[in-house]
Amino acid sequence: MKKIRSIADISALNGQVDHILTLFSGGLDSTYLLELLKESNIKVTALAVDMGDGIDSKLLSYIAAHYGVDLIIEDGRQSFVEHSIVSAIQAQAMYLGDYPVSSSLSRPVIIKHAVEIAEKLNCGAICHTANQSQNSLRRLNGAIERSSFDGFYGSPYEYSAISREEKITSLSMSGLFEFSGRNVSGDSNLWCREFESGVLDNPEGFDLCESLFHWSVWNPALQLADSSVSITFQKGMPTRVNGTVMPLIKMVEYLNKHIGSYQIGRYIGFDHLENDEKVLEIREAPAASALMSAYRHLEVAVLETEVLRMKTLHSQTWTNEAVEGRWGSHLHQATQAFISQIAQSVSGTVTFSLSQGQLFMSNIVADKARYLTDRDAWEIQVANERSQRTITTENTLQLISTSA
Template sequence: MKKIRSIEDVQNVASQAKHVLTLFSGGLDSSYLLEILKNSRAKVTAVAIDLGDDIEESKLKLITDHYGFDLKILDAKQEFVEHSLFSAIQAQALYLGDYPVSSSLSRPIIVKKAVELAQILGCDAIIHTANQSQNSLRRLNGAIERSGYQGFYGSPYEYSAISREEKAQTLFHSGLVGFKSRNVSGDSNLWCREFESGILDDPENFTLADSLFTWSRWQPEHHLEGDSIKIGFKQGYPVTLNDKPITLLELIAFINNHVGAYEIGHYVGFDHLDQDEKVLEVREAPAAMLLMKAYKLLETATLPTDVLKAKAWHNETWTQEAVEGRFGSLLQNASYAFIAHTAEHVSGSVLFKLSRGNAIPTSIVADNARYLRDRDNWEINVAHARSMRSVQLEPTSDKQHQVA
């Protein structure tokens, strides 16, 4: 068995391995893993995958230098957009129709980049820091398994449960300050910023602190002229902002920073663990919300209703395969083939009017649209066309008029 599941497993592997790769974010859990490895004989490289979270290299290097470990930062933003986000928009990737999925989309990219680096460096082990109450545990492990990586892999926190307070205290005594003030666990990328644990542990008693949010706070200085925004699509892909060409990477950043400034894009909901326990999560995702809303309007305006009904099933299948850590499975790929074919017929634009907490469509212009633009005139014309017939009466015989 090559799966790492406890601190003891990490220590045993590190005593034999020549080179260990850790997935590193600079957060409490990944920093505590470096603390566990500090006395190992193995060479340790911490890798941070940049998915648009504004990684501060100096802060990460401060931690890795503290332990004398190497730091690698790999830029995967464009790959994340092309591999995951285009398809997520088209598949309306919402968890049970509730909120945009995020880590389900990012984990396959993180693992792909980590495995590539591990093979280049000759690493004997890849260690991450997801725990039992995080779905990333099965998503990361599943992605590593499917990658064909032959070394040890897994998380020490699967079986070794340590409180956040204890981890922060240990790091403090090791000389790393600042972790004691962190009261939630966060995961963020250019698509979504999500939070869990800590002050969000108890669904019956939690507080949404303003400090959690970066994009979706009320920020009048970032509001748009006319409080409106127009998004254009061509064959299923977002291609214009206010009628000007733009890349999806640039478009997402613009929407997050400017549409989010109207307090748009907050979500509170539950995720399920592998035994169907439910955990509370809070997230902000203004661009995900607006882009999926615009796409939904255009595809509904364009596609036949029976196709939309079938697509709804494929949307859910594609999303659930991602949620369960099976990104790229045969079933998900088959569902996406259907979704991608329908996307070829989705082109047009949606204009939104923005106000506090709301993005209301005020114009939907779809190519090859099925919608009516003048219902009164349509009804008159249809009624006239359908009335161009005469009632055929059966001929009556004389006998029917005779009185018995």
């Protein structure tokens, strides 16, 4: 097994590989990895994959130039939408029903780009920076293991634990002072922004800074004129907002901006590690809140109740496989096939009224709906149909239908 698990393993790559690809976000951990590699005799390429929450190319270029490494920025947004977001909406991918899963959705896309570039550049290793308190460790490693890559891979932080303070001090001594004010770790993409560690380490006493939030900030200037929004699905695919056709990337950006301006889409909860330890995470995902809620209302409106019960089981399985990093497993593919098939029946429009922190359905128009629109008329019609009687040959009343 060609596994990178410690700083010693990084040193041992000298003489074994000529070129390393590192996953690079410009954050503390990925920058410190470049610090670890600066004394090696190995060519380094830093890869940043834009997943939709913006790439600070100026900062990335500055750090890459500081260490004399090559920088590649890839646009992974469309791959993320096609591979992950549509499936997550249809699967109602909520971790234990608490919050939308996020980094679980992005890891396979990031690794797909990384493997393609590593093979193109003949890199002998792919390094990332997940540690033992981050589920991304097994998700990233798992995605690489299922790929075509046959070089070294992994994170030096798996077995080499270094405090945030030590990393910040080391980078400051190297001339990079940008990290001294960072007090949390974060991961963000088009679908969700999430934060952990640092001041969020201890659930029994943590600081929740308003400055962490970017989308879900009360902002009347961005709020919609009538404080309502409608979302349309066609065969399980989100297609329109307020009647306007939008590609999904633009739709998610629009909803994050405008629904988020009502402080909608904030979540706080625990995530479990490999041995079931729990860590606290903060998230904001306004678009995910609206899109998954709209889809759920529509599927309940059009699908048989027994199908919905089975769908709930498949959704839980799909989400668990994604969370555990088992994308592409037989079980994941089977649940995806079921979810995709019934999604073909989910079409219609849901309208929400918006108020501070709340998203409330105010109208639904579903194609081939099972809901009643005139309950009194339905009662009269059904009563008439089910109570019809006729005279038998024995001149006695025969109940034609007695179904309840």
